[in-house]
Every structure is written in structure tokens, then in C-alpha cells.
Amino acid sequence: MKIEDFLEGVSRVAIAGHTHPDGDCIGSCMGLYLYLRENYPELQVKVYLESPRPEFGFLEGIKEICESYEGTDVPQLLILCDISSADRIGVASAALQDAEKTLCFDHHRTNQNTFSWKFNDPAASSTSEVVFRFLEQDRISTACAEALYLGMVHDTGVFQYTCTSPETMRAAAVLMEKGIPYSRIIDETFYQKSWAQNHMLGVVLSSCRLHLDGTVISAQVTRKLMEENGVGPRDMDGIVAQMRNTAGVDTAIFMYETEAGVWKASLRSRKKTDVSVIAQSFGGGGHVRAAGCTVKEDPEEILQRILSQIAAQAESEQIHV
Numbered sequence: 001m002k003i004e005d006f007l008e009g010v011s012r013v014a015i016a017g018h019t020h021p022d023g024d025c026i027g028s029c030m031g032l033y034l035y036l037r038e039n040y041p042e043l044q045v046k047v048y049l050e051s052p053r054p055e056f057g058f059l060e061g062i063k064e065i066c067e068s069y070e071g072t073d074v075p076q077l078l079i080l081c082d083i084s085s086a087d088r089i090g091v092a093s094a095a096l097q098d099a100e101k102t103l104c105f106d107h108h109r110t111n112q113n114t115f116s117w118k119f120n121d122p123a124a125s126s127t128s129e130v131v132f133r134f135l136e137q138d139r140i141s142t143a144c145a146e147a148l149y150l151g152m153v154h155d156t157g158v159f160q161y162t163c164t165s166p167e168t169m170r171a172a173a174v175l176m177e178k179g180i181p182y183s184r185i186i187d188e189t190f191y192q193k194s195w196a197q198n199h200m201l202g203v204v205l206s207s208c209r210l211h212l213d214g215t216v217i218s219a220q221v222t223r224k225l226m227e228e229n230g231v232g233p234r235d236m237d238g239i240v241a242q243m244r245n246t247a248g249v250d251t252a253i254f255m256y257e258t259e260a261g262v263w264k265a266s267l268r269s270r271k272k273t274d275v276s277v278i279a280q281s282f283g284g285g286g287h288v289r290a291a292g293c294t295v296k297e298d299p300e301e302i303l304q305r306i307l308s309q310i311a312a313q314a315e316s317e318q319i320h321v
Contacts, residue, residue: 001134002134002135002136003032003035003036003134003135004040006077006101006103006117007040007043007077009076010043010076010077010101011042011043011044011076012043012044012073012074012075012076012077013036013043013044013045013046013075013076013077013078013079014045014046014047014048014069014073014075014077014078014079014092014095014099015029015032015033015036015045015046015047015048015078015079015081016029016047016048016049016078016079016080016081016083016089016090016091016092016095017029017048017049017080017081017082017083017090018082018083018084018088018089018090019050019088019089019090020050020090020233020234021049021050021052021082021090022082022154022155022237023056023150023151023153023154023155023189023190024082024126024127024128024151024152024154024155025049025081025082025127025151026049026052026056026059026147026150026151027126027128027147027148027149027150027151027152027154028081028082028105028126028127028128028130028131028147028148028151029047029049029081029082030047030059030061030062030147031128031131031132031144031145031147031148031151032079032081032105032131032135033045033047033061033064034060034061034141034143034144034147035135035139035140035141035144037061038139038141038143038144039136039139044073046066046073046075047061047064047065047066048065048066048067048068048069048090048091048092048095049065049066049067049090049091050067050090050091051065051067052065053234055188055189055192056150056189058146058188059143059146059147059150060143060146060147061143066091066092067091068091069091069092069093069094069095071094071095071098074095074098074099075095075098075099075100076099076100076101077099077100077101077102077103078092078095078096078098078099078101078102078103079102079103079104079105080102080103080104080105080106080115081104081105081106081127081131082105082106082107082108082127083104083106083111084106084108084110084111084112084113084120084285084286085110085111085112085113085285086113101116101117102115102116102117103115103116103117103118103119104117104118104119104120105119105120105127105130105131105134106118106119106120106121106127106130107120107121107122107123107124107125107126107127107129107130107155107163107287108120108122108285108286108287109122109276109285109286109287109288110276110279110280110285110286110291111285119134122287123163123165124163124165124168125152125155125156125161125163125164125165125168126151126152126154126155126156126163126168127151127155128147128148128149128150128151128152128155129148129151129152129167129168129171131148131151132148132171132174132175133171137174140174140175140178141178142178142179142180144178145174145175145176145178145179145180146175146180146181146185148171148175149172149175149176149180149182149185150185150189152168152171152172152175153185153186153189153190154189154190156168157241158186158190159172161289161290162289163287163289193238194235196229196230196231196235197231197235199229200221200226200229200231200235200236200239201238201239201242203225203229204219204221204239204243204254205219205242205243207219207220208243208246210249211307212307212310212311212314214248214249215248215249215250215251215272215314216249216250216251216252216253216307216310217243217244217246217249217251217252217253218252218253218254218255218303218307219239219243219253219254219255220254220255220256220263220299220303221236221254221255221256221257222256222257223257223258223259223260226256226257233256233258233264236254236256236264236266239254239266240252240253240254240266240267240268241268243268244268244269244270249270250269250270250271250272250273251267251268251269251270251272251273251275251310252266252267252268252269253265253266253267253303253306253307254266254267255299255302255303257299258294261296262294262295262296263294263295263296263297263299263302264292264293264294265279265282265284265292265293265294265295265302265306266292267279267286267290267291267292267293267306268289268290269288269289269290270289272313272314272317273310273313273314274288274313275287275288275289275290275291276288276291277309277313278291278306278309278310279291279292279293280293281309282294282295282302282305283295
């Protein structure tokens with residue numbers, strides 16, 4: 001199937017991503033937006049996202065993003081990208097009730113929602129890869145390719161995570177052949193950090209604690225500490241991945257305070273822990289090796305609950321073996 005199979009009788013399309021959009025969410029939304037805008041000029045297409053981080057500003061059409069949904073242009077088709085549950089829809093959550101039909105592209109193992117159409121492949125590297133499969137390759141422009149490549153880069157950790165497959169690399173090759181500045185996309189959007197972000201990374205790493213015989217690492221950051229260092233929640237990206245790079249560590253737990261008493265927990269693992277199960281127990285979700293949740297609870301209590309589940313998984317594995 002291709003995206004055109006869902007456009008019959010449709011003149012108004014809305015594309016929406018999840019709250020606190022990451023590279024894959026923005027890449028899949030903008031890639032699809034640009035593809036529809038360029039190949040179906042008769043369509044009225046709008047993309048709804050929270051304000052993207054500055055490093056994504058190079059994407060064509062990024063300034064056309066709608067940061068709020070007024071409900072005046074009710075979409076006939078709502079396309080959700082990188083969204084595993086209705087409560088994760090960002091600024092366009094009200095459009096879910098307004099739209100005549102919904103189409104969901106995703107790759108989260110925890111996606112259990114029923115939409116008019118849902119294409120969820122947990123084996124895919126990213127939602128951007130899933131979207132790529134529904135587009136005609138010869139109709140993908142350089143601008144569209146930049147967005148989709150961005151999404152793949154971010155959700156694969158520059159093609160190093162286990163979610164990267166030969167199919168992922170073949171899709172990336174097609175996008176590179178469109179003439180995109182692939183090295184610049186990787187450097188400026190994935191690796192490059194501000195001085196404040198790098199300083200904060202150092203602060204976090206210096207405060208990390210080891211648990212369960214050194215196999216688990218954790219850290220916590222309060223809003224006060226973020227304010228003192230001139231950073232915010234959106235500057236926390238990448239810290240948990242660096243924590244997981246510690247020798248001997250399988251699982252990393254990074255928690256930061258998004259608002260008073262509310263903590264975002266980011267979980268990453270190498271081989272042993274299924275962090276998606278843990279995140280689900282807190283009302284969150286994600287992937288086997290990368291997941292997250294938001295919890296309103298004492299951070300030490302959250303940590304102890306997560307550690308107990310990691311230990312239980314390890315014990316279960318030992319018994320199974």
C-alpha cells in the first residue's frame with residue numbers, strides 16, 4: 001500500500017506528532033508533510049507539533065508548523081506519526097475527535113490503540129522508516145529525504161542501535177542518493193551540543209550512582225538544578241544514552257523534573273532488561289531497549305520501584321536458563 005490509497009475523497013489532511021517531539025517524530029511528520037505538499041498540491045495539509053528544537057530549523061517547511069489546533073479546519077484525515085496512544089498526541093489531541101478517519105504510522109511495541117488504519121512495525125528502526133515504505137521513492141524530494149533521514153538517524157543512534165536492520169540501511173541509502181547533506185544532519189542535530197548542555201552532562205555523570213552489582217546506573221536532575229545551569233527539559237536528550245555507555249552497565253535510569261513534583265524517567269538497556277515493560281507499569285511505553293514514562297511521585301520511590309522490576313527480570317531470566 002502507498003499513501004495515495006488513503007487519500008481518496010480527502011481534501012483536508014492534518015499530521016500530528018507526540019508531546020515533546022524528538023527527531024523521529026519531527027522527521028516523520030515533516031517528511032510526510034513535504035511529500036504531500038509537493039505531490040498533492042490540491043490537498044490542504046497542516047502539520048501540528050510543539051515548537052521543535054532550534055537544531056531542526058534547517059528542515060524545509062519547519063516554520064509552517066502549527067503549534068496549536070483551533071478546530072476551524074477540521075481534517076477529514078488525521079495522520080498520527082510516532083504515537084503509541086491517544087494520550088500521547090501533542091497539540092492536536094482534539095483533532096482525534098474531529099477527524100473523519102485516522103491513520104497511524106508507528107514502531108512502538110506498546111502501541112495498542114485502534115485507529116481507522118494503523119501501521120505499526122515494532123521491528124522498524126523508526127517511524128520515519130515506516131513512513132518511507134508508504135512513499136513512492138521517485139517522488140521523494142531532497143527536502144523530504146532530509147526529514148526522513150533525520151528521523152532514522154535519531155532513533156537508531158546514528159545506525160548503531162539493534163533496531164537498525166539491512167532494510168533500514170537500504171532506506172537510508174535511497175535518501176542519501178537524493179543529495180541530502182547527511183554528514184551535516186548527523187553532526188548538527190545529533191552530536192552537536194551547546195556549552196550549557198555539555199556542562200549539564202558533566203554534572204549529571206558526576207552524580208551517577210551504581211546499583212545491582214554495577215549493572216544499573218541512575219541519576220536525577222531537579223528543575224532547580226536545570227535552572228541553575230541554564231538548561232531545560234528539552235536539553236536532557238542524549239544524557240541517558242551516555243550513562244548507558246558506562247562499562248559493565250546494562251540498564252540506565254535517568255529522571256528529570258519536568259514540573260514541580262513530576263518526573264520524566266528515561267530508560268535504556270543493552271541486552272538484558274526489557275524497559276518497555278517497566279515503562280508500561282508506570283503508564284508509559286516505548287521499545288524493549290528504550291522507553292520512558294512520566295510519574296508524579298517521590299523520585300527515590302520511583303527509582304526503587306524500577307530497580308525492583310529490573311532485579312525481578314534478571315531473576316526470572318536466571319530461573320528460565
